[in-house]
Amino acid sequence: MPTFDQTLNDAAWQAAGEGLTRVSPEAVRRALAAPRPGAGDIPTLLAPAADAFLEQIAQRARETTLRRFGRTVALYAPIYLSNHCANVCLYCGFNCNNTILRKTLSAAEAESEMARVREQGFDHLLLVSGDHPREIPFDYIRDAVARAHRRFASVSVEVYPMDLAQYTQLAQAGCDGLVLYQETYHVEQYLRMHPRGWKRDYAGRLRAIEAGAEAGMRSVGLGALLGLSDWRREGLCLARHAAHLMKRFWRTRIAFSFPRICPAAGGFQPPCPVTDRDLVHMMCALRIAFPDAEIVISTRERAELRDRLVQLGVATRFSAGSRTQPGGYRDEAGATGQFDVHDRRTPAEVAAVIAAAGYDPVWKDWDRTFLGGSTGVPSPAGRPRPATGFPRSV
Ligand code: SF4
Numbered sequence: 001m002p003t004f005d006q007t008l009n010d011a012a013w014q015a016a017g018e019g020l021t022r023v024s025p026e027a028v029r030r031a032l033a034a035p036r037p038g039a040g041d042i043p044t045l046l047a048p049a050a051d052a053f054l055e056q057i058a059q060r061a062r063e064t065t066l067r068r069f070g071r072t073v074a075l076y077a078p079i080y081l082s083n084h085c086a087n088v089c090l091y092c093g094f095n096c097n098n099t100i101l102r103k104t105l106s107a108a109e110a111e112s113e114m115a116r117v118r119e120q121g122f123d124h125l126l127l128v129s130g131d132h133p134r135e136i137p138f139d140y141i142r143d144a145v146a147r148a149h150r151r152f153a154s155v156s157v158e159v160y161p162m163d164l165a166q167y168t169q170l171a172q173a174g175c176d177g178l179v180l181y182q183e184t185y186h187v188e189q190y191l192r193m194h195p196r197g198w199k200r201d202y203a204g205r206l207r208a209i210e211a212g213a214e215a216g217m218r219s220v221g222l223g224a225l226l227g228l229s230d231w232r233r234e235g236l237c238l239a240r241h242a243a244h245l246m247k248r249f250w251r252t253r254i255a256f257s258f259p260r261i262c263p264a265a266g267g268f269q270p271p272c273p274v275t276d277r278d279l280v281h282m283m284c285a286l287r288i289a290f291p292d293a294e295i296v297i298s299t300r301e302r303a304e305l306r307d308r309l310v311q312l313g314v315a316t317r318f319s320a321g322s323r324t325q326p327g328g329y330r331d332e333a334g335a336t337g338q339f340d341v342h343d344r345r346t347p348a349e350v351a352a353v354i355a356a357a358g359y360d361p362v363w364k365d366w367d368r369t370f371l372g373g374s375t376g377v378p379s380p381a382g383r384p385r386p387a388t389g390f391p392r393s394v
Contacts, residue, residue: 023047061284085130087197093264100336123364149174161208167215178212179221185237223257227270255294320350
């Protein structure tokens with residue numbers, strides 16, 4: 001039986017595209033009328049034939065979200081720990097070939113950023129960094145998690161891929177969420193976008209997500225960087241990936257993000273631009289098929305679109321007031337950001353917009369004590385370790 005990454009080879013990618021074009025309007029009507037559409041309906045809901053049904057798709061997605069999440073929108077903020085990186089990802093401002101102002105936060109600077117973010121009301125934090133073995137060793141990330149855990153109810157990481165032992169240590173230090181976008185599920189395009197560096201390991205990235213779930217992460221964040229490849233097939237692969245993870249790790253919640261490429265150092269231009277309409281279509285289709293998944297929208301998107309998305313009522317988690325440079329909450333000029341944030345409103349302003357739309361802005365919706373006082377980390381003892389096969393230890 002092929003492993004999940006083997007099901008995403010180039011032939012499968014091409015076949016997926018051909019399959020989408022064969023979907024009929026009648027099939028879309030049937031999927032929308034089904035009592036419980038699931039992952040198997042995603043090819044129908046994302047097909048070109050479904051474009052004409054966007055209004056109905058959005059309505060169904062909104063009803064599904066209301067039933068599962070009520071009128072709530074959770075808020076979180078990222079803190080960038082370091083913009084050093086040894087990888088060449090063509091689309092990213094932190095690409096090691098770019099000449100930018102680089103910085104890794106000291107422990108005191110990280111504490112200061114955490115204090116600032118906490119003062120703004122956030123209780124859910126995302127720690128982000130580039131991938132550089134000397135500048136950002138594993139111990140540094142684990143210590144940052146432990147510091148953040150003392151201040152925040154929920155701490156997630158969006159850093160380089162790790163193995164089961166490392167994710168287990170992060171979970172024990174207080175990390176409950178892992179975000180690791182595949183960037184693109186199209187293998188050939190993935191290799192073109194990552195010509196050098198550890199990140200070329202497409203299958204290793206997929207395995208890392210499984211290692212994180214195995215280590216007991218409460219939530220795993222999946223996403224494709226929209227603009228790198230055909231969004232319909234990316235949506236299809238995201239759904240397959242989520243369904244695969246849900247079968248193996250039923251206690252782990254899936255979160256879908258929809259990051260669109262933003263202007264950044266290096267001036268990368270997306271080869272397959274994704275319109276607002278496409279973005280909404282993809283988001284709503286995934287919501288219908290995955291009623292329990294978080295749908296995350298970041299400050300990459302314009303304020304005007306984010307406001308419309310709040311009213312649409314499908315996304316359940318928004319970042320706000322984000323800075324993408326290390327130290328950015330105290331000193332925006334001290335380092336270069338990963339990309340240009342589009343929504344630069346304060347967290348309070350974003351919360352006010354959510355409230356004005358009739359939704360509750362939620363600063364905290366989880367606490368580790370929900371797990372009965374345990375760390376929430378199942379013991380890895382006695383379980384086989386997955387062969388993550390990373391080429392280095394950090
Ligand atoms: S996407 Fe991540 S790994 Fe790639 S250059 Fe940017 S920070 Fe480094």
